[in-house]
Amino acid sequence: MNTILRTSLAALVAVTLAVPALAQDVTIKFSHVVAPDTPKGKAAEKFKELAEKYTEGKVKVEVYPNSQLYKDKEELEALQLGAVQMLAPSLAKFGPLGISDFEAFDLPYIFDGYDQLRKVTDGEVGKGMLAKLEDKGIKGLAFWDNGFKIMSANSKLHTPDDFLGLKMRIQSSKVLEAQMNALGAVPQVMAFSEVYQALQTGVVDGTENPPSNMYTQKMHEVQKHATLSNHGYLGYALIVNKKFWDGLPEDVRASLDKAVAEATEYGNGIAKEENDKALQAMKDAGKTEFHELTPEEKTAWVEALTPVREEMADRIGADLIKSIEAATAQ
Numbered sequence: 001m002n003t004i005l006r007t008s009l010a011a012l013v014a015v016t017l018a019v020p021a022l023a024q025d026v027t028i029k030f031s032h033v034v035a036p037d038t039p040k041g042k043a044a045e046k047f048k049e050l051a052e053k054y055t056e057g058k059v060k061v062e063v064y065p066n067s068q069l070y071k072d073k074e075e076l077e078a079l080q081l082g083a084v085q086m087l088a089p090s091l092a093k094f095g096p097l098g099i100s101d102f103e104a105f106d107l108p109y110i111f112d113g114y115d116q117l118r119k120v121t122d123g124e125v126g127k128g129m130l131a132k133l134e135d136k137g138i139k140g141l142a143f144w145d146n147g148f149k150i151m152s153a154n155s156k157l158h159t160p161d162d163f164l165g166l167k168m169r170i171q172s173s174k175v176l177e178a179q180m181n182a183l184g185a186v187p188q189v190m191a192f193s194e195v196y197q198a199l200q201t202g203v204v205d206g207t208e209n210p211p212s213n214m215y216t217q218k219m220h221e222v223q224k225h226a227t228l229s230n231h232g233y234l235g236y237a238l239i240v241n242k243k244f245w246d247g248l249p250e251d252v253r254a255s256l257d258k259a260v261a262e263a264t265e266y267g268n269g270i271a272k273e274e275n276d277k278a279l280q281a282m283k284d285a286g287k288t289e290f291h292e293l294t295p296e297e298k299t300a301w302v303e304a305l306t307p308v309r310e311e312m313a314d315r316i317g318a319d320l321i322k323s324i325e326a327a328t329a330q
């Protein structure tokens with residue numbers, strides 16, 4: 001082999017080896033605050049599986065559940081700083097970023113089931129909300145479901161009067177604050193990772209969450225009563241650091257987009273069933289008494305909580321609320 005050929009071959013081998021080594025450098029750290037065995041936890045694992053498959057290992061996804069890396073507020077800061085690349089915070093947690101639109105999802109009784117909700121998340125209203133994140137250095141990729149919330153405490157919660165003076169843990173949403181105030185309760189913003197202990201020690205009396213979160217955090221072990229009120233929705237925006245995402249090679253981003261679309265379909269497909277299973281497991285555990293609202297009680301809840309919509313119109317935007325009402329044909 002002559003010298004020129006040998007040198008060219010050596011260069012070719014070096015390049016061939018260098019390409020995968022370079023490409024493997026992409027790691028997506030995906031931080032979240034709930035248990036792996038929840039709709040969000042499972043969708044995150046599905047994204048990891050598909051992203052690694054479709055990029056043929058060029059992208060590695062590390063999922064950190066249960067606030068292992070960051071708690072509620074810190075995780076958004078970490079994303080903006082680029083310490084993590086992907087999150088799926090609850091829609092109730094975007095207010096501190098200066099974006100209150102997502103709090104519309106917290107309005108009591110704004111959605112009557114997943115089908116109505118989907119009209120918003122899959123339509124123009126949802127698209128517009130995700131686009132607002134770009135100014136904050138964040139790209140919104142999808143809406144992920146959890147489910148409809150139940151209220152819990154150590155005392156029965158049958159009518160709005162039962163909430164009087166109870167300290168209720170909420171996420172950092174002004175709408176949820178208004179909701180608890182409307183019931184006569186005292187809202188307390190607290191990170192998700194601290195809720196179990198706060199309930200156990202009596203720092204707060206009660207809380208609200210979909211069954212999947214309540215069960216996987218064992219909140220039912222420290223709450224004697226729960227009401228199947230389905231008074232509000234809890235879901236997520238799947239988000240990434242925009243600079244990171246835009247800087248990815250186009251083919252890699254296309255593979256990741258495909259993984260996002262399929263993980264979203266998977267997660268949103270299992271959310272209801274996961275919540276139904278969690279509720280049944282808590283009923284079987286027998287530690288909490290679950291109450292179904294009577295028609296009269298439901299009317300009293302609706303009457304107490306629907307004024308929150310008007311009260312929050314200035315913050316969220318009356319037009320946005322109207323668009324949601326129009327999309328859901330109310």
Ligand code: LMR
Nearest residue numbers: 033034090171192209213
């Ligand atoms: C909560 O803080 O109650 C929820 O947002 C947790 C979650 O991410 O589902």
